[in-house]
Amino acid sequence: AQKITQTQPGMFVQEKEAVTLDCTYDTSDQSYGLFWYKQPSSGEMIFLIYQGSYDEQNATEGRYSLNFQKARKSANLVISASQLGDSAMYFCAMREGSGGSQGNLIFGKGTKLSVKP
Amino acid sequence: EAQVTQNPRYLITVTGKKLTVTCSQNMNHEYMSWYRQDPGLGLRQIYYSMNVEVTDKGDVPEGYKVSRKEKRNFPLILESPSPNQTSLYFCASSLFHGTGAINYGYTFGSGTRLTVV
Numbered sequence: 001a002q003k004i005t006q007t008q009p010g011m012f013v014q015e016k017e018a019v020t021l022d023c024t025y026d027t028s029d030q031s032y033g034l035f036w037y038k039q040p041s042s043g044e045m046i047f048l049i050y051q052g053s054y055d056e057q058n059a060t061e062g063r064y065s066l067n068f069q070k071a072r073k074s075a076n077l078v079i080s081a082s083q084l085g086d087s088a089m090y091f092c093a094m095r096e097g098s099g100g101s102q103g104n105l106i107f108g109k110g111t112k113l114s115v116k117p
Numbered sequence: 118e119a120q121v122t123q124n125p126r127y128l129i130t131v132t133g134k135k136l137t138v139t140c141s142q143n144m145n146h147e148y149m150s151w152y153r154q155d156p157g158l159g160l161r162q163i164y165y166s167m168n169v170e171v172t173d174k175g176d177v178p179e180g181y182k183v184s185r186k187e188k189r190n191f192p193l194i195l196e197s198p199s200p201n202q203t204s205l206y207f208c209a210s211s212l213f214h215g216t217g218a219i220n221y222g223y224t225f226g227s228g229t230r231l232t233v234v
Contacts (some may be wrong), residue, residue: 009157035222045207045225052220091159095221104150104175105209105223109159 002101003027004092004108012114013082020067021111023092029053033096035077035105036066039089048090050074053097079113087115123208123226130198130233138193138229140208148211149191153204160207166191168220169179188224189234205230208224 005024013019025034036048051059051066059066067076079086092108121142130136140150143145152175162175166185180202182194195202206217209223 015202034221037225043205043228043230045209045223045228047222047224050220050222082195093222104162106151106162107160109128109157 003106004094005057006092006108006111009109010112010114012116013079013086013115015018015084015115016081018080019113021079021083021090021092021113022085023075023077023108025073025075025092025094027094028107029096031070033095033097034054034062034068035093035095036075036077037093038086039091039110040085041088045055045091082115084115086116087113095117119142119224121208121210121224121226123229125229126193126227127230128232130231132233133197136195136198136231138195138206138231140191140193140226142191142210143189143208144212144224146189146210146224147188147213149185150209150211151191151193152207152209153182153202154207154228155204157199161175163193163206179194181224198231203231203233215217 029068032053040048049061049064051068051091063080065078089110089112091110093105095105124139130221132230151163152160154160164183166172200218206229208226211223
């Protein structure tokens with residue numbers, strides 16, 4: 001079973017509007033971390049935001065926020081005031097706290113975001 | 118500057134010709150990992166290493182070898198490359214692994230685009 005599910009292969013958003021990228025996860029661990037990475041067309045992986053399973057407040061980093069709903073096991077990325085430079089592939093990832101192979105960072109398949117001028 | 122350095126960035130090779138992709142990090146990270154990225158499949162882990170001389174298979178290890186003789190280096194070896202290994206490869210490192218590492222994301226290299234003809 002997939003541990004990280006991103007159901008939106010591609011999305012469009014108008015410049016200056018907000019957009020939500022969906023991510024659901026599956027784990028039996030109580031302790032885990034959730035990450036979002038951005039991959040522009042140049043290919044590098046850029047860390048955006050992190051949420052720990054015990055964090056009570058949603059994480060925010062500038063225009064990025066993470067809508068963390070623990071009971072629903074969802075960790076959606078919200079980008080406010082979209083910019084043309086936000087056009088990229090976005091990956092949701094999870095790291096479990098149990099160590100061993102389960103401590104590796106596991107990625108979803110990604111969502112390609114296109115920002116329209 | 119703290120970074121993960123991969124070389125080469127681009128490589129075109131022929132089937133069966135052994136090749137090595139180098140990866141080096143300057144952050145004294147214990148944990149290192151290799152991923153491959155293919156369209157529609159996200160990032161899949163090939164091998165990882167929790168410390169010097171400790172390596173283990175990820176989800177797609179067939180056709181690859183790794184070694185971790187020094188803490189900073191984690192080369193990926195393709196003994197006999199085949200066209201199905203054409204992909205974008207990422208090396209990544211993390212401060213440490215296991216319980217308590219959930220809030221540590223990965224630092225990624227810039228990627229290696231490999232084409233096997």
